[in-house]
Amino acid sequence: MAPSNFGYSLREAGSHFARNLGTSIGAVITIFLSLFIIGLFILGSAVVNSMIGSVEDQVKINAFISDDATDEQIQAFYDKLTSWENVKSVQFKTKEDALADYTSNISNNADMTLGALDGENPLPRSFVIEMYEPSQVEETAERIKADTDFRQIVDDDNPDVDDVEADVNAGVLYGQEEVSVLFQMTAYIRVAVVVLVGLLTFISFIFINNTIRLSITARRREIAIMRLVGASNSFIRGPFLTEGVLQALLGSLLTIGALELCRNFGMPMIQSVVSFLTINIPLRMYLFTYAALVLIGIVIGLFGSAIAMRRYLKV
Template identity: 60%
Template sequence: MAPSNLGYSIREAGSHFGRNLTTSIGAVITIFLSLFIIGLFVVASSMVNSIIGGVEQQVTISAYIDDGASDADVAAFKKEIESWPNVKEVKFLSKDDALEKYKKTSASKADATISALDGENPLPRSYTIEMEDASQVEGTAKKLRDNATFQKIVDGGSVNESVSYGREEVARLFQVTSYIRIAAVVLVALLTFVAFIFMNNTIRLSITARRREIAIMRLVGASNGFIRGPFIMEGILQAIMGSTLAIISLELVRNLLMPKIQAGMPFFEMDVALIIYLATYGSLVLLGVVIGLFGSAIAMSRYLKV
């Protein structure tokens, strides 16, 4: 579209929009619903990723230490673990700390169990190891089991039994989260494709209704670019209006619905950063404009063939 035709195309696009108000509103609503569903699913995917990330951060390794190990060896090995790659933090639990933790996690039966112990504390000292990347837990656990220093201070002399991280549960967790992330990408791509089909068909119907107008313009010698300009601008106008409605609706969801969801499920980490919303809004506008451009160009191609 030549720059000299830009003003004409914009004026004609506005005129077409007003003259065919019902069809134009239908196109805007189609674009709005398509982009809103895509945006809603992107935000939901970000929430799921946030929840998954929170669950993954709870994956830790517990390494139990023999009561006979010296405090110096225990402290030295803690510093060694902290220097390993992928280790975020190492916490040391004394026997008293372990007993207090047991009381908190097993409140219903802790008193009876402690009374039966007659003042003795059979719980071992331990390290609790948090990782930067929880998916690498298997490698960190293997490195711990193979470490010669740990083998000297290990509880009960059994390396395998003294390293605990719920191997089967962790493997199942990462398998499920992997499936969820793949499904999210596939569904967003599918929704985008469906949105393109819907919007292209809507634009095609709008242009088909004006095929006589296009035919007359061709008969009087108008170039393809001159004919195409107003329809492309109208597609862009519809896309901007639809994407704006989608953004407003998503903002209402963010400010009105999301706080209620988070308040109802405080045990889940589902915060979605503002930058994610802003990136989503920008992507929706860009996606709408691109689909409007291509939809108009493809829909008009049959009427501009020589």
């Protein structure tokens, strides 16, 4: 569409929109509903990823330390741990800290449990290790087990066991089976979300394209008359493409407004239901989603109008 034709196309698009208000509103609503569902799925996938990340962040390694280990040995292994690439933080938990955590988890029977211990604390000291990439928990745990410094301080509940590997395994705890299942499930969920968003976008494109095609088909006589009087294809196409973009913009703005309502009122409700998980979606994610929806709407409006008109502009 030539620049000189832009003003004419804009005026004609507005005129067509007003004259065919019912059809135009139908197209806008179709675009709105389609983009709104796409936006919900995109933001829903962000919520799912945030919840998955919250669960994954809870995956930590507990490396238990023998009561016979010296402070120098413990410090040496601590310094080594903090230098590892995937280790985000290392917390040293004393026997008192371990007992306090244990009793807090069994608050209903805490007095009975403490009485049964008769003043003794059988719980070992430990390192609580948090990782940058929780999915690499197995590799990090295996590295800890194989470390010579850790072998010297590992807590050994059965000193008669000669198998060093068994002793080391007893000193590292991270729920291997549960963690493996967790990361397998989260990987499947992420793939499923991406596939659903892509499929929904494709279906929406077909749906919106058909709506725009019906709108243009209803004015095929107008297109034929313009061709008979010698109007060029670009001159004829301009107002229809502009009208398609106008409908897409209106549908996109309605979508952004509806998603903002969901963000301000729906997200707090979801967070209150799953308060044990952290849902943190940054503002830039919302802005990126809104910009993507506007772009998708404009592309669908342009291509839908262009494809629908192609059959009427053949020589």
